[in-house]
Amino acid sequence: MRVVVIGSGIVGSSVAYECAKAGAKVTVLEAGRVAGATSSISFAWTNATTKQPRAYYDLNVAGMRAHLELRRDFGATPWFNQTGSIEWRNRAEDQPAYLENFRQMRDWGYGVAWISRKTLAEMEPDVNIAGIGDGPIAYFPEEGWVDPALYCAWLLRAAKSRYGAEVHEFARVTAIKEAGGRVRQVQTADGTVFAADAVVNCTGGWAEARLGDAHGIPLASTIGVLGFTPPVALTLRSQLHADDLDIRPDGAGRIMIHKISVDATMTGAVPLATDSAQAADLLRAAREVLPALQAVELEALRTTVRPYPADGFTCAGEMPGMQGHYMAVTHSGVTISPYLGRAVADEVVRGEPHASLDTFRPDRFFQKPSPVARMSEA
Ligand SMILES: Cc1cc2nc3c(=O)[nH]c(=O)nc-3n(C[C@H](O)[C@H](O)[C@H](O)COP(=O)(O)OP(=O)(O)OC[C@H]3O[C@@H](n4cnc5c(N)ncnc54)[C@H](O)[C@@H]3O)c2cc1C
Structure with a gap:
């Protein structure tokens, strides 16, 4: 065939x-x-x-599951990083949906557990714990990211x-x-x-x-924007999801930053400069979570179409x-x-x-x- x-x-x-x-x-x-x-x-x-x-x-x-099963075909899967995710909400108005989603995921058998601020600090010492509100912190150990x-x-x-x-x-x-x-x-x-x-x-x-x-x-389709830092000496392993902000390591010490409200500013998949308002917004939000990013500017922004x-x-x-x-x-x-x-x-x-x-x-x-x-x- x-x-x-x-x-x-x-x-x-x-x-x-x-x-x-x-x-x-x-x-x-x-x-x-x-x-x-x-x-x-x-x-x-x-x-x-x-x-x-x-x-x-x-x-x-x-x-x-299929990502894990590819190991059978390839032995190692160097493109897949099953690092787990950590999530919290600072805005009071977001708490009800966040708590309901946690309940729904747990009822459907998804890997999710509450963790304490102390555990988060031990897992990810680079995170500014003082910048996290009083709400519960969720940990999703089965999640990961792909190259x-x-x-x-x-x-x-x-x-x-x-x-x-x-x-x-x-x-x-x-x-x-x-x-x-x-x-x-x-x-x-x-x-x-x-x-x-x-x-x-x-x-x-x-x-x-x-x-x-x-x-x-x-x-x-919608437009998505990602910001990338230069290599930074952090030990961050997990993905972090805080309000509408997503942060994760992207290899070699680079940090990838995404923010839904920044995507919403875009009317087309046009290139963005590293001194644009969108770059400043991404970096400002990420620095609140990872203070070590105060010392760097974004190295690149990338824009593309999200196929829906x-x-x-x-x-x-x-x-x-x-x-x-x-x-x-x-x-x-x-x-x-x-x-x-x-x-x-x-x-x-x-x-x-x-x-x-x-x-x-x-x-x-x-x-x-x-x-x-x-x-x-x-
Ligand atoms: C900012 C952002 C964040 C995202 N985050 C996540 C996430 O966290 N998790 C997740 O699961 N997904 C996420 N997604 C979605 C995910 O990336 C997409 O669903 C996925 O990459 C789509 O893959 P694709 O192969 O369909 O598209 P593409 O990678 O775009 O591939 C389509 C290919 O078709 C080719 N093509 C088009 N027309 C023709 C033609 N006529 N002839 C020949 N070739 C053609 C193009 O050149 C292109 O290479 C995100 C997307 C964006 C933009």
Whole structure:
């Protein structure tokens, strides 16, 4: 079976690896370089906390498990850091939702426990404990973070060397062609044609585009901004989530900073300077948590599109109207991808449908009532 995978971010790399492992002849077509888009500018936190409704929570938990299971295939997974997360809320108005989420996660069997301020101080001596309010502190030991570019590199290398996959960078797909209601070919911008029995669209923030005979899906993507410090002599290991601020180590002593209110200032994925108002906002908030950051300025800001299918949930399955044309697009793609890759390979290559994806089929975007109404009933 010939499977063409369009896009080589974390979703496409997972799908390509798993389809090749399942026995398909896989060709990956990537418009730019491998992992050169959203996947390289992601907070990349593996988690299911606050993920609702239950079907979406389960998908994220399956992704977290699948990250661990990749050790079976690779021995070591140098791209994955299961460091755990620590979370608190300083604003009184945020406490009820925070406490309710803790209760819900614990009831669903998620790894979460309250920890004392003393334990936090012992675990993470760099954190300014005096800057944390009186509210409870939650610890999520099973969470972690991923280096998505490394993940893609390792999975695609294995797809090529173990299972004979081909990866073409700078090969933008311009058309998917059908005949008799089935996908037949994929064409790239330079006119090259690839025969295909199945095509998996893993184009993330570009999945709205019509490609020849093939429809896209509606997106409601948002913009995300990340700030990066230079290397700093800190021993921070955990991810920290305080109010709308997220902080984590990013290797070699660099600290990655994200703040939802900074994302909200953006109207497009435009570059930001390190002396911008957004940089100052990120750094000011992070310095309150990690006083050692007083001594440094941000080294870089990176901005990109967060791929959200129009109702906010994963879109995975065959597209209506063209057999063999499959969509795999999601936010939380870093968490979900290793599971999504396996499930897609089971469906596309092995012909084994996955009930876990039933809530997330693309046909919901082409039907009435609206997908948002359907998901909120779930
Ligand atoms: C700031 C930020 C923080 C985030 N934090 C988290 C988090 O903490 N946890 C989490 O799980 N997720 C997080 N996400 C979401 C996660 O990063 C994405 O869901 C994931 O990276 C999407 O991967 P992808 O492979 O679908 O997209 P991409 O990495 O964008 O890959 C799509 C690829 O398709 C290619 N492409 C597009 N059109 C074509 C074409 N016509 N032909 C060929 N190739 C094409 C592009 O060049 C691109 O390389 C975050 C995202 C952002 C922006």
